[in-house]
Amino acid sequence: MDISIIIPVFNKLEYTKLCLMSLQNSCPETNKIIVIDNGSSDGTIEYLRGLEGISVIRNETNLGCAGSWNQGVSNTQSEWVVILNNDVILSRGWLEGLIEFAEESCTDVASPAIREGDFNYDIEAYACEFVRSMGHVSRPGEAHGICFMARRRVFEKIGLFDENFRIGQFEDADFFRRATAAGFSLGITGRSFIHHFGSMTQKLLGQTPYATENRAYFHKKWHLTWWRRFLLRRRNKWLNLYRRTKEKALYRHTLIEKWIDGRLRYF
Numbered sequence: 001m002d003i004s005i006i007i008p009v010f011n012k013l014e015y016t017k018l019c020l021m022s023l024q025n026s027c028p029e030t031n032k033i034i035v036i037d038n039g040s041s042d043g044t045i046e047y048l049r050g051l052e053g054i055s056v057i058r059n060e061t062n063l064g065c066a067g068s069w070n071q072g073v074s075n076t077q078s079e080w081v082v083i084l085n086n087d088v089i090l091s092r093g094w095l096e097g098l099i100e101f102a103e104e105s106c107t108d109v110a111s112p113a114i115r116e117g118d119f120n121y122d123i124e125a126y127a128c129e130f131v132r133s134m135g136h137v138s139r140p141g142e143a144h145g146i147c148f149m150a151r152r153r154v155f156e157k158i159g160l161f162d163e164n165f166r167i168g169q170f171e172d173a174d175f176f177r178r179a180t181a182a183g184f185s186l187g188i189t190g191r192s193f194i195h196h197f198g199s200m201t202q203k204l205l206g207q208t209p210y211a212t213e214n215r216a217y218f219h220k221k222w223h224l225t226w227w228r229r230f231l232l233r234r235r236n237k238w239l240n241l242y243r244r245t246k247e248k249a250l251y252r253h254t255l256i257e258k259w260i261d262g263r264l265r266y267f
Contacts, residue, residue: 001079003078005084008068017047019088022088027090034076035055036068038059039061080150081149081150081155082148083148088196091193094127108151108184108186110186110188110189114194114256116259131192136190150179157182158179174222188255
């Protein structure tokens with residue numbers, strides 16, 4: 001299978017090390033790994049240049065998610081492109097599970113199940129039990145920007161990521177909307193499991209105007225008036241409630257789990 005994995009990074013070297021280590025352990029035969037360094041100043045670029053088996057793109061300034069994702073996609077020709085955060089740990093079999101789900105269900109943009117928060121558990125044992133219970137469970141029509149895999153034909157039809165979304169936030173939601181509008185299918189699968197620490201780059205950046213600006217641009221681009229946003233929130237709230245309640249009752253897990261205030265919560 002022809003696959004490229006694109007990982008943008010900005011400082012937070014400790015998370016990048018964990019991510020790349022787990023990537024090496026979980027899919028050592030991946031065709032191409034591209035790490036895009038967005039002007040890090042904590043030794044990230046020196047570390048990356050000392051590694052074998054990855055391609056490194058260095059930006060002197062932070063191009064943000066959309067800009068760096070576009071760099072990565074433009075430097076690949078693979079059938080599948082994986083967009084991956086650097087604040088994740090990958091379990092063995094995560095990529096195979098993602099591919100199997102996408103191929104069998106004819107899904108064009110696929111995301112794995114996630115557990116978010118403190119890394120206070122044995123991911124391999126947990127992932128094994130999780131996939132055994134949730135391997136046949138999916139949420140059609142959904143994907144998330146933490147990790148998603150897209151077919152090349154999606155980019156060929158709808159184009160790259162919208163760089164009007166600066167630094168980060170909403171560029172993934174915009175891409176998913178465009179893909180859906182073009183007739184492509186999305187899905188989150190329980191056949192693939194990863195851990196996400198939780199928006200480490202956004203926390204590093206702190207309070208910026210980008211989130212507010214990106215939100216306003218997103219609403220304007222998609223003609224999301226207050227009333228339309230209200231209806232969408234209501235619809236999504238009840239759909240998510242139904243899905244997570246069903247998943248938890250039947251399988252003791254949900255496709256999105258988070259460790260919050262000392263206990264595991266289900267989303």
